[in-house]
Amino acid sequence: MGAISSRMLWFRGRRAPEEQGAARNEEAVAAGGAAVRQEEREEPQLPATPRGRKRRNNRGGPLAKTPRRERARDRSRSLYEALFLRGEGSDIQIRALGEEWSLHRVYLCQSGYFASMFSGAWRETNMNTIEIQMPDENIDREALNEVLGSLYHEAIVIHPSRVIAILATASMLQLDDLIQQCGDIMKDTVSTQTVCNYYYSAENYGLKNIKAICLQWLLDNLMTHTSEELLLDVNLDLMKEIIASSELFVMEVEMDVYSILKKWMFLQLQPTWRGTRRSLLPDANLWFANYRRESEGTPFLETEQGRAFIPVFQKLRLAYIICDLPSAHIIDQDALIPATWLTPVYKEQWLTLLLAEQTRELGPMNVLVSDVQGNSMRCGGQVRRDEQCTWKWTGFNFGWDLVVCYVNRRIIFRRSALRKSCGLGVSLLWQRKVAFRLRLVSLDRAGRAVFRKETEYQILSLRKDQELEVVNLQNQDLIFPIYLACNFLYLAPESSSAQRGGTL
Template sequence: MFSGAWRETTMNTIELQMPDKNIDREALHEAFGSLYGDAVLIPPSRVISILATASMLQLEELIQQCGEVMKETVSAQTVCGYYYSAENYGLESVRTMCLEWLLDNLMTQRNEELLREVSQDLMKELIASSELLVIEVEMDVYTTLKKWMFLQLQPAWRGPRRALLPDADAWFARHRRELEGAPFLDTEQGRAFVPVFQQLRLAYIICDLPSARIIDQDSLIPATWLTPVYKEQWLALLRAEQTRELGPAEVCVSSFQGSSMRCGGQLRRDEQCSWRWAGFNFGWDLVVCYTNRRIIFRRSALNKSCGLGVSLLWQRKVAFRLRLASLDKAGRAVFRKDTEYQMLSLRKDQELEIVNLEGQDVVFPMYITCNFLYLPPEGHCQE
């Protein structure tokens, strides 16, 4: 180009049009320099630009080096940028790692900047996943989505963290009044968010009265979504009460992943405690206990009432999976333990050890998250 019969031969300055906005002059300098040196220093702040340049020039070693830097520096500040870049430039292992980080941290880190950066497609994938580490119950997933949607619509919002949810509620309430009560997801502004909110597992929200009231009051979700769910849950309750169904006969992984109840909690320190999740499967009296580094499921039929007669069935069956995770300050998992998908059958006051952590290098605080499926799905289960 510089010595042949080309226009550039006689030009003092040559302007190159880069096909990728992530490529800049400094990144080109680093990429070309890598051809003449054994090592390239890649700061996390520059890794995306250098990766884009290396991908354009097909410098495989530099691409892999960028991938390693990204894996070592995933955090709330970098994860979304890394995820989108890994998708664009074909680093599947980095994409998988970022997705796992987000599934672990979306609900555990109250970070409005992180919520701003999560795209609609990425949020849809996260909310649809049974791997999502849910703190408390499905209603908390809805609350997170409400804050996320507000930040997507009002990216300039700046305020104290405690004001985010009240400000979001006030903003949606004002729109509700202006639109004379029309559900927000039915409006022009709201339609873009429909695919994300459709991933909510509404059956586990409407079974709790305070949560059902909030859903109705917010009027984000159209009644046409909720009415069939109320009908399904009412019929499921009647089946459980009047046919004395004990629960699923086998673990159907496809149904489990798509429709199981997601719930979780945090063990702040290594001390005995127990809890139950509100609204769990028509008041099943299942108590989760942590004691002596063991996690135990216990039926406590003679304990305080859960409010529904089905809890008095002599035997109950449930499909479940339990996962444990400890995260460092950057949100990376430093301890993880999962059970397989299992069937559990408990009689009144019976208990069963689910996980034994004796002799393992457990790090506290530790998150415990469970997936439960009590009632069998309608129709035949296909894996």
């Protein structure tokens, strides 16, 4: 975690329950409990003065002037030192990780783990010394000591660098409040350095909301703030989930997803690589080229080392990569992807092209979210400053040449015509329809979203040179840069042979 200094206090709001029918602990425990009960009594209230104020009895000297919260804190500290640190009145010893703690059953029963152990027909129920084997490598002696101590203390300080170890220990001991507090810390400290470890820990310990937060962070940041450290931390299963998602913020087009995967795969294979960010892609290209020569031209994903990455590369939307000539050349030159994958995509995409250009097919008439989620073209851009800018996504877009404009805090789509100098692939049909969704996000330095806005999936119908205001941000408190991502579906699935073939 490095320089991260955030911390969270975990406050305990209840005292340890007393075991019914059990003998009292040693005199130190009994005395400590009596002291707590005596001091927690309400001070006697005298009748109100004529002005409506209550007089206080000043008997008790300077201690009476001490705020109630400070007295409770001092009381808690004294009990912690006497019972946990010095083990006074201990009635059970806990051994684990080469250490021994002298503790008290009445306090340990706050833990679901120990409560079940002491109340059931377990071998350890009546034992005075219990040795615990740690089933989780994330649990260390320091974390176990802190969590056991939290049963005696009013508050526990949890640093983000220790949150996973505390979470693992709290999960084993079944301390739900502490688990929740660990989740709160993780939520507030997600960053490039922590996101993957938090994701894996949330998955292991059942924190579904933290897992979702981390996944959303990765969908927002993987391509907008790519770093070698982050790519190295993402494992195969997680990368597969990210690449498959239509929520991924793609910069600029689907080909950039392929480039990210190529760098990620190289780092997974060469985790000791050291170099600059600018040199990562050239070094990856060189490594794969040398490997291709040594394997006599076998596509990398068909080699022994490459087969493990097949499930991830299968999530690429290849149909939107081969629609661009330079991208198609790179795919062919890299020879990472087998020809048996590409040939059906080329065929189906050619038939889709003919369908768009030689029929009266106007595009989707209704929006089914499931169709757009899995089959849409993903593309994006960045508005660096609050000033006018314009761009378009190149490649054959099924009869559309769509220009995106940011002007006066509005996002505008414009369909260009042949008389404008906007490239090739403009259909001569007077009207086209496309299903789309637009998403906007601003991120802070830690990659957390500070502004998010999105449209619903909808049908866009534009004639040539017609404009449509898609989003108006004039009353929004914006932080630049703003990242923009679009999902487009140009032809309805029931009309497209390419989509019937499952290639889109």
